[in-house]
Amino acid sequence: MDTTELARRARISALTMCSQSGASHIGAALSVIDVLAVIYGDVANVSPDRVDDPARDIVLVSKGHSASGVYAVLGQAGYFPLDWLDDYYLDGSHLGGHVTAHGVPGVELSTGALGHALPFGVGRALTDKIDGIDRRVFVVLSDGECAEGSNWEGALMGAHHGLGNVTVVVDRNRLQILGRTEDVLGLEPFPDKWRAFGWEVEEIDGHDHAAIRRALRVRSDRPRAIIANTTKGKGVDFMEDKVEWHTLVPNADQLAVAIAQLETNTTEVPA
């Protein structure tokens, strides 16, 4: 399955999961699904049949609240039975409302509290550098979580040790729970902040799979930060760039409309 189709199916799954279980965060899942589809489905050296391979790349999703999107991509990519998605968030499920590593193939780190995955990834990458292992570590951050100081502590370390094996992708959807990022606690000039911390920075359209693929494939002797400009709620017109869809749960009628848009308008997500 190509990554565009993977993302399209994952969007439908994530919407269905949130609607059926009453879980929030669908907007944040839809904004990052294209990035996740390209990482898991193409660029990262990972696959469902070798989740314990010592040579695999490490993918860390720091924005743990995008769990429905992460699980939807992993489920559609064959990391675990698709029917695991049916009881997402419900009593006794394998899959919790924030990204959980325990017993979930393909997930390396449980997250949910923000600002945790980048230092963890830096530690993993430093270990590989000491051991002379050429493995890549991908860390997916939300933009809102960049208010957490621990990210910038990790960014200092990544640059100080020249960790070219670390690639951060920031899901720059410009919305957080109570408003626009620039109104809540401004991040701009955001790319310049990463540059000032010693990172190589590239800005891309975070829904353009070719652009994501190309940016992620670039290697450097410095850590790279890809600012993926995205739209929160991407793929469902009434959710796009709407602050409330961080929190709201689509009802059955809204779910039907959303799925119809994703099933009929496959060009919604550029290849």
Next chain:
Amino acid sequence: MRDAFVKKLNESAADNPDIMLLVGDLGFGVVADFGLTYPKQFLNCGVAEQSMVGIAAGMASAGRRPFVYSIANFPTLRPLEQIRNDVCYHGLGVTIVSVGAGLAYGSLGYTHHAVEDISILRSLPGMRVYSPADAMECRAAVDAILADPSPAYLRLGKNKEPLMHEAPPDLFQGAPIVVREGSDVTVLVAGPIIVQALEVAEQLAEAGVSVRVVSCPVIKPLNAEAVRDAAAGTVGIVTLEEHTVLGGFGSAVLEAFAVRGWRTPILPLGLADAATHIIGGQEWLRERAGLATSYVRDSVASFTSTNA
């Protein structure tokens, strides 16, 4: 004790390439030798404790055994969520090492008083908690920590603690160690404040009260049966710790005895529930923060006569 720790880690690293020493830009004159001997196993993470613990967790996920070293509350309370989520949630073999237990950095002020750490760290799932009384117990604790892959907290004093043992005791089963024999009452101690218990025992001996002093460096998992056995034949247990009595070592003993239905009288002694605003060295502060030697002595004597 901090020198003993670094020396012990130096020795252990000789045949264990997984050992890593991470420091938060602290340990001047203490950690340099380790860094020179094992440059690939040493990392100064700067003044960035949240990142340091996250980095340690990432290293542990690759099979390393990181020791995260700083002083007072900096490696414990500052990165508490990283310890909880990155380390304990994932059951990773990271050891948090804090130098300056209790009021060891007395004159530096309350920011540098590690007086709530036992309570907070021992509540974390799977976290082992060690509070050695001297350099020998410190060495033994490092061996016990390395023999088990789970998270650990090592609470160190500072330096020049009097030796309680001629050789490292066996801490693998967590059993407490009798340091001074006595038959009337047991004072059970976690940490270097054991010197005060010995002083109290000496003073009470002159008054005709025979005090048994027992060191209990393994706070979690607490070996309750061994603690009970160590106090056998005495009227009860007075716990002593340089730490708030709220949730600390004494609480651990009380919990362990209560859930087992054991009716041994227990009196927990520790620091008062108050932020310290006065300035002074460790012993000077002890006298004024709820652990005056005279107060401990009188409390032990009164506890003994009440329960006789």
